[in-house]
Amino acid sequence: MKRHFSSLDRYTIVEGDLDExxxxxxxxxxxxxxxxxxxxxxxxxxxxAQEGILFKRLVAKLGMAQSQPFSSARAELNRLITPQFHTTTERVYLEFPLDHARLTGLEKVRSGKDLKFLLDATLVADQLHLLNNHQGPMDPHIWGFRQRHVLYLQQEITISRDAWITRVLPQTGYGSVHVLEFPAIPIENTETLKHSYDALVQAQERHRLGMYDDSVGKCRVALEPFVTLIEEDDGKGGKKKVPKLKPSWQTKLGQATYQWLNDSFNAVRYAGNPNHHSPNAHYDQLESQMILAVTTALVSYALRTLGAEDGAVGRDGKK
Known part of the structure; x- marks a missing residue:
């Protein structure tokens, strides 16, 4: 991004150069x-000939389009330019403070895409006049103040999705998630494990990109191989099909553990339903991270407890 600040005494003399x-x-x-x-x-x-410009400070605000700024930064310059040294480049480093609430809000706005900011910068400069005629290089310069100028710059900044998730978020300690491995059973030994592992890897990637609803949806997919449809009474004299863990697992787990695991699976699967029925966003970074962690733990526990011999269970009840 290159853009000039507003003019000083009819002259445009400062250009801001920002590499997103x-x-x-x-x-x-x-x-x-x-x-x-x-x-x-x-x-x-x-x-x-007797003129000097003292650039004193740069104050910047960062916000989104059509909204109030959410952070500000300040850099002291104290750079004097004169007719003898009228060209220079001054590098400033603006540090905009954030917190977890603001990062969460930015992630919600970004929604898995690039992030656009509006930079509003103010450059303060004093126009000076040399009061003495110094004779040698060691003679002091005595400057008199003539006028203060305030120069303005407003520019949209676009931070790409890749730069945001690789250069920004990790350095702020925000939302690093790693899918747990399943050491009990090699992936190639059972289709159940491979299906669930692949789905959880995809869930982690979507979470990293900020696509939180999609991440939760993939968590639901990871649990599908463990679930089969069981016919039960609907309370009205008819039958209805209810998704449950394979009933034979009750023998190995025991009724209490089976019921707990079944309820836990269904709770996570239910969390993934809104993503399939509405285009609106439903989950933020923390909720997506929690569901991903819970899903990984449930899948790992089920596979370690039941072993590879149970194989993959489809929605039709067949392995």
């Missing part, structure tokens, strides 16, 4: 923030 790919997260979980480098390219070839 260099934006980083900082601070970890204790003090998260967004680090944005900005180069100020200064060139004022029309200065008078």
């Amino acid at each position: 790919s260099q934006v980083n997260g900082i601070g970890g979980a204790l003090s998260p923030g967004l680090w944005i480098p900005l180069a100020l390219n200064i060139a004022h070839g029309a200065m008078q």
Whole structure:
């Protein structure tokens, strides 16, 4: 991004140069923030002989389009330019403080896509006039204040999805999730494990991209091989099919453990239902992470307890 600040005495002399790919997260979980480098390219070839411009400070606000800024940063400059040194580049590093609530809000806005910010920057500069005629390089310069100028820049910044999830979020300690491995049974030994493992890997990837509803949906898919449809009375004299764990598992698990595991599976599967029936967002980063962790634990527990001999259970009740 390159954009000029507003003019100073009819001259446009400062250009802001921002490389969006260099934006980083900082601070970890204790003090998260967004680090944005900005180069100020200064060139004022029309200065008078006794004139000086002192660039004092840069104040910036960061927000979303059509909304109030959510963070601000300040950098001290104190850079003097004169007719002899009228061209320079000053690099400033803006640190915008964040917290978990603001990161969660940004993730909700991003919704698995790129993230667009609005940078509103103010550059304060004092126009000076040289009061003495110094004779040698060691003679001091005595400057008098003439006028204060405030230069403005407003520009949209786009941080790509890949940059956000690899350069920003990990450095703020926000939402690192790793799918647990299943050491009890090699993946190739049972289709149940392979199906569930692949679904959980996909759930983790969607979570990392910020596609939280899709991540929860994949958690539901990971549990499907363990569930079969059982006919039960519907209370009205008829029958209805209810998804449950394979009834034969009661022998190995015992009734109490079987009921607990069945209820837990159904609770996670139910959490994945809204994603299939509505285009609206239902889950945030924390909820997606919780469901992914619970699903992984349930699948791991079931496979370690039941072993590979149970095989894959389909919705038709067949292995």
